Amino acid sequence: MPRRLAILCLSATMPLGLCAAQRPSLRFSGQAIPLLTTTNAVPGGATLTEGRLVQPVLMLEGAALGDHLQLHAMGDFEGWTIQHGQLATGAYGEGYYDRRHPHTYVHELMFTGGDLLGRWDGDVVVSLSAGKGFAPFGTDDPMSRPPMLYPANHHLAQILERAVAVTAITAGKVTLEGGTFNGDEPEYPSQWPKWNRFGDSWALRASGRPVSGLEAQVSRAHVHSPEHRQGAGTDQEKWSASARWERAVAGRPAYALAEWARTAEAGGAYLLHSALVEGAYGLGRYRPYFRLERTDRTEDQRVFGEPFRSVRPHLDSSILGITRWTISTLGAQVRAWRRGAVAFSPTAEVAFANVAKVGGGVFDPQVFYGRTSFATLTVGIRADWGMGGHRMGYYRGTPMAEPMTMPMDHQHPEP
Amino acid sequence: MSRRVLPFLLGGLLAGCDHTTPLVPTNVAATSGDAQTDTVARVLPAPLVVTVMVEGGNPVVGAPVVWAVQSGGGSVTAATVTDAAGQASATWTLGPIAGAQSVHVTASGRSVTFTATALPDAPTQASKNAGDKQNAAPGAALPVPYAVLVRDQYGNPVPGVTVNWAAAAGQGSVSPAAGVTGAGGVATTVHTLGPTLGADTVTATVPVLAVTLTFVSTGLRQAILVATVPIAPNYGIHDTFVRNGIAFVCAWNTGVMIFDVGSGARGGSPSNPQLITTIATAGGETHNAWWFWNGASKQYLFVGQEGAGTIGSSSQGDIHVVDVSNLASPFEVGSFQLTGAGTHNFWMDEPNRILYAAYYNAGVVALNVSGTLSGSLSARGIDTLAPGGPGNTYTWGVQLYNGSLYAIDMLSGLWQLNTANGLLSVAAGGNNVPERYSSDLWVANGYAYTGTWGTRSAPGNAVKVWQLNPTTGAPTLVDSIITSGIGTVSDVEVSSNGKLLMFSAEYGPNAGFHFYSLADPAHPTFLYKYPVGGNGVHTATFGYIGGGVYAFGAKDPTSPALLILDVTSLTQ
Numbered sequence: 001m002p003r004r005l006a007i008l009c010l011s012a013t014m015p016l017g018l019c020a021a022q023r024p025s026l027r028f029s030g031q032a033i034p035l036l037t038t039t040n041a042v043p044g045g046a047t048l049t050e051g052r053l054v055q056p057v058l059m060l061e062g063a064a065l066g067d068h069l070q071l072h073a074m075g076d077f078e079g080w081t082i083q084h085g086q087l088a089t090g091a092y093g094e095g096y097y098d099r100r101h102p103h104t105y106v107h108e109l110m111f112t113g114g115d116l117l118g119r120w121d122g123d124v125v126v127s128l129s130a131g132k133g134f135a136p137f138g139t140d141d142p143m144s145r146p147p148m149l150y151p152a153n154h155h156l157a158q159i160l161e162r163a164v165a166v167t168a169i170t171a172g173k174v175t176l177e178g179g180t181f182n183g184d185e186p187e188y189p190s191q192w193p194k195w196n197r198f199g200d201s202w203a204l205r206a207s208g209r210p211v212s213g214l215e216a217q218v219s220r221a222h223v224h225s226p227e228h229r230q231g232a233g234t235d236q237e238k239w240s241a242s243a244r245w246e247r248a249v250a251g252r253p254a255y256a257l258a259e260w261a262r263t264a265e266a267g268g269a270y271l272l273h274s275a276l277v278e279g280a281y282g283l284g285r286y287r288p289y290f291r292l293e294r295t296d297r298t299e300d301q302r303v304f305g306e307p308f309r310s311v312r313p314h315l316d317s318s319i320l321g322i323t324r325w326t327i328s329t330l331g332a333q334v335r336a337w338r339r340g341a342v343a344f345s346p347t348a349e350v351a352f353a354n355v356a357k358v359g360g361g362v363f364d365p366q367v368f369y370g371r372t373s374f375a376t377l378t379v380g381i382r383a384d385w386g387m388g389g390h391r392m393g394y395y396r397g398t399p400m401a402e403p404m405t406m407p408m409d410h411q412h413p414e415p
Numbered sequence: 416m417s418r419r420v421l422p423f424l425l426g427g428l429l430a431g432c433d434h435t436t437p438l439v440p441t442n443v444a445a446t447s448g449d450a451q452t453d454t455v456a457r458v459l460p461a462p463l464v465v466t467v468m469v470e471g472g473n474p475v476v477g478a479p480v481v482w483a484v485q486s487g488g489g490s491v492t493a494a495t496v497t498d499a500a501g502q503a504s505a506t507w508t509l510g511p512i513a514g515a516q517s518v519h520v521t522a523s524g525r526s527v528t529f530t531a532t533a534l535p536d537a538p539t540q541a542s543k544n545a546g547d548k549q550n551a552a553p554g555a556a557l558p559v560p561y562a563v564l565v566r567d568q569y570g571n572p573v574p575g576v577t578v579n580w581a582a583a584a585g586q587g588s589v590s591p592a593a594g595v596t597g598a599g600g601v602a603t604t605v606h607t608l609g610p611t612l613g614a615d616t617v618t619a620t621v622p623v624l625a626v627t628l629t630f631v632s633t634g635l636r637q638a639i640l641v642a643t644v645p646i647a648p649n650y651g652i653h654d655t656f657v658r659n660g661i662a663f664v665c666a667w668n669t670g671v672m673i674f675d676v677g678s679g680a681r682g683g684s685p686s687n688p689q690l691i692t693t694i695a696t697a698g699g700e701t702h703n704a705w706w707f708w709n710g711a712s713k714q715y716l717f718v719g720q721e722g723a724g725t726i727g728s729s730s731q732g733d734i735h736v737v738d739v740s741n742l743a744s745p746f747e748v749g750s751f752q753l754t755g756a757g758t759h760n761f762w763m764d765e766p767n768r769i770l771y772a773a774y775y776n777a778g779v780v781a782l783n784v785s786g787t788l789s790g791s792l793s794a795r796g797i798d799t800l801a802p803g804g805p806g807n808t809y810t811w812g813v814q815l816y817n818g819s820l821y822a823i824d825m826l827s828g829l830w831q832l833n834t835a836n837g838l839l840s841v842a843a844g845g846n847n848v849p850e851r852y853s854s855d856l857w858v859a860n861g862y863a864y865t866g867t868w869g870t871r872s873a874p875g876n877a878v879k880v881w882q883l884n885p886t887t888g889a890p891t892l893v894d895s896i897i898t899s900g901i902g903t904v905s906d907v908e909v910s911s912n913g914k915l916l917m918f919s920a921e922y923g924p925n926a927g928f929h930f931y932s933l934a935d936p937a938h939p940t941f942l943y944k945y946p947v948g949g950n951g952v953h954t955a956t957f958g959y960i961g962g963g964v965y966a967f968g969a970k971d972p973t974s975p976a977l978l979i980l981d982v983t984s985l986t987q
Contacts, residue, residue, distance in 0.1 A: 267731075304874075317726055361727050362852065362869075
């Protein structure tokens with residue numbers, strides 16, 4: 001391979017495996033989903049229909065020094081396309097309710113030193129990573145999973161967009177990860193982590209791959225004052241456990257995830273649980289999928305005149321109660337067009353949800369929403385450029401030259 | 416040949432050779448009349464004289480000279496050619512504009528400029544130049560000084576003219592009482608309004624003109640921001656307690672910040688608060704405070720900790736006792752904890768040394784705080800009462816009035832409680848604000864005023880007015896103040912003279928301080944609003960300092976600050 005070509009290897013049209021293993025490489029990819037959502041899971045008993053461009057991202061992955069130096073970078077442009085959030089049943093977090101918040105423009109910018117000890121530790125892979133990205137906690141980012149709408153448990157099951165340093169040790173089929181980061185979550189898309197809070201929170205994750213295609217993890221995190229940027233808010237103690245299974249069944253790609261998450265905030269004053277299962281199965285060009293979820297969320301006082309936003313940072317006790325959202329999602333995606341790494345996949349999904357009050361508090365979902373059962377229909381086109389299903393947020397220093405993951409396209413690798 | 420003879424010979428030769436050869440001037444000089452000073456529009460006493468010369472200094476006879484007024488608007492009467500001495504002269508009548516004036520003289524391409532200084536003429540007129548018709552609070556110094564402009568017949572400002580100032584109607588004052596006009600013809604004075612509302616008059620007399628001008632400004636009811644004290648963004652400020660020139664600012668995890676705002680301890684004032692010290696109580700989350708002197712040697716500060724809670728059902732947070740006998744060195748000496756509930760606002764029966772604390776889901780707690788306090792105060796609990804019963808109690812605040820304890824409950828509204836040395840029982844009221852969550856209360860004049868919070872079936876944009884039965888004290892709703900553009904009324908207070916109702920408003924375009932007249936206590940009328948951006952004002956309380964009345968407000972996030980307003984005029 002000519003030297004110049006070896007330095008820059010664009011896998012959008014050239015699989016990374018074609019790059020020489022010991023040569024530096026760069027890989028670009030991206031995705032976006034123009035979609036239309038109609039739902040009655042909105043305050044006041046109304047029905048809303050909105051068209052949005054969600055998850056418009058560009059991703060850059062790089063490797064050098066024989067994968068000993070790796071880069072994971074992602075630009076997310078939802079700050080432009082869903083400035084006021086995206087309708088999503090039961091979603092909450094970062095000051096939004098019943099809408100998913102836009103992510104920050106710099107969604108991920110992580111540098112990893114992989115296999116730092118080389119042969120000194122035998123087959124053990126020790127890596128150090130630092131930058132802005134995911135804390136080693138919980139499950140895959142919903143962006144990389146089959147449904148178009150995020151689950152309600154996003155803020156229970158992932159910790160992302162933090163200034164984070166991660167150490168990962170992989171020995172055989174087991175990986176241990178530990179990370180420290182800033183507890184404050186973003187408040188708007190252009191906001192950076194509060195650097196002087198770096199180190200006030202931590203996360204640990206233990207993952208194992210006992211059999212091919214199965215990965216299980218248990219993780220634990222302490223997040224200091226996530227909702228008060230200056231650090232005077234309440235802390236969260238988080239747990240997550242999950243099993244992710246992905247392999248071919250009858251020659252067709254299959255995927256399943258079961259996860260449980262628990263967040264205790266303010267010394268246990270607020271206990272939030274989530275259980276979720278989801279799955280997808282590839283049938284040629286078609287991929288049906290489902291998700292079942294039961295997730296608790298706190299109900300904050302909403303902003304005057306903005307029922308989809310909560311007061312942040314709130315004063316006094318502005319938690320009005322806890323609600324439990326049970327959401328069933330069914331969907332199907334069809335690969336309509338593909339050229340090289342570019343593909344367009346029309347997708348339709350329907351979600352049925354029910355909300356119930358858990359414990360005390362003045363929040364009454366029947367009063368607030370005018371109903372307790374909801375239906376949401378979403379149609380969209382997943383536009384994918386070499387990225388589909390890529391599992392984000394793992395900085396383990398393992399070789400970059402794994403194929404991209406996509407339940408209907410590939411046998412999934414272990415990240 | 417000597418050098419002295421040569422010029423004459425050359426001159427004779429030149430004179431004898433050709434009389435028709437013109438002499439070309441090489442220089443034009445101002446011989447006299449430059450730099451004179453006189454009054455505008457007058458003829459300068461000395462004529463302007465120029466001399467036109469050739470090279471070598473010899474005068475030129477008959478050279479044409481052009482005179483032109485360059486600035487000032489005057490005129491010249493002049494000879495247009497030089498005489499035998501090579502000179503031409505002009506008479507310059509200054510223009511009407513005071514200041515530097517000039518005349519430009521040109522001869523055969525050479526030129527010179529005469530300047531003169533024109534002084535204003537005698538004063539002929541005086542007028543108000545600035546400061547008239549201002550509005551301010553009674554007793555306030557007007558921000559714009561009054562100014563009188565004295566001019567001559569041509570409109571030029573005249574300096575050095577005496578102007579006498581005198582406060583007329585309104586009992587205000589002026590400083591200085593007399594002055595002279597400056598270079599711009601202006602004399603000024605600062606008017607401090609008198610203590611009463613309405614028009615306040617000052618006269619300006621110009622003796623030399625026998626003219627008197629009258630300035631009229633108006634004393635209005637208004638709030639004036641006198642200080643903004645930034646607070647660390649540690650969740651900002653919650654409540655503030657002000658007494659005897661000391662402000663206890665409850666700044667969440669920062670602790671209680673103790674300010675001298677007029678006690679004399681540190682030279683502080685409402686406009687210049689001086690921090691004495693900060694005391695962080697155990698667990699932080701400092702929400703409210705009450706300063707109490709036990710009648711002996713001890714002074715205590717009761718501090719409410721507001722922990723995490725769920726509105727309507729659960730709460731956390733203890734009462735912390737801080738010994739503030741030495742304000743500069745406070746220290747925590749004890750605490751009171753009620754399992755399963757957290758405290759909110761206090762009221763104290765100081766003569767009987769009973770602290771009444773709103774306790775959210777536990778209702779109201781009465782504590783015996785007599786004597787020396789230390790350690791756990793659990794044995795000092797006198798009584799606890801959940802006025803609305805389980806599931807219907809989330810009490811925000813309490814206040815003693817005419818022997819009854821009034822409690823405002825977020826869920827069940829306004830209650831009248833009996834208290835017998837702290838033993839509590841329901842007397843009347845309750846379940847009387849079904850459409851809104853209630854917030855704070857204040858009782859005065861035989862009326863209770865209660866705020867509202869958040870959104871129930873109606874938003875928290877109301878202040879409820881309750882008439883208390885003159886005999887029984889039972890509350891009856893008689894009016895409501897509805898304020899558009901706010902989401903919560905988080906604090907309510909009536910001034911000590913009973914004339915002014917203040918409430919703090921959050922969340923919305925009309926967030927800030929709101930003031931109402933209680934001339935008719937059953938039907939308050941709007942007086943004034945002091946808007947505060949962001950989320951508005953979380954709490955507001957009155958402080959009485961040096962004869963003035965001040966509102967201490969908590970501006971919360973995202974840039975927390977203690978706002979101090981002078982609201983003296985509003986209480987009149």
